[in-house]
Amino acid sequence: MNKTELIENVADQAGITKVAAGAALEAALASIRDTLKRGDSVTLVGFGSFSVTKRAARMGRNPKTGEALKIKASMAPKFTAGKPLKDALN
Structure with a gap:
């Protein structure tokens, strides 16, 4: 959808x-x-919760060249499904 x-x-x-x-x-x-x-986080009772997680800085590789590069720290959204939503799917 x-x-x-x-x-x-x-x-x-x-x-x-x-x-x-x-x-x-x-x-x-x-x-x-x-x-x-x-x-802050958002909780929708019966559906789930939206929150923010921190991603630490880390070293990565360019898959094309194999060159090492630094990936900077960032914030990422996260969704955790609530029990009623999980139960509705199973």
Whole structure:
């Protein structure tokens, strides 16, 4: 399912227009992104949690040339599925 299909599905299930569903989805994603940028986590009970993890600086290799290169430290988003979501899939 891509973003357009998700918006259509939300609009159908909620009985709202695709424009309203698209705006709601964009607002929810922006809120999650802004919260993660601040370093906080977002927990949706029954669905899962979004958080930020630190990746340490490390040495890597260019696969084409084999040359060693330094990969700088970074922050990465992480999603952990909640128990109800896991149970729904199994």
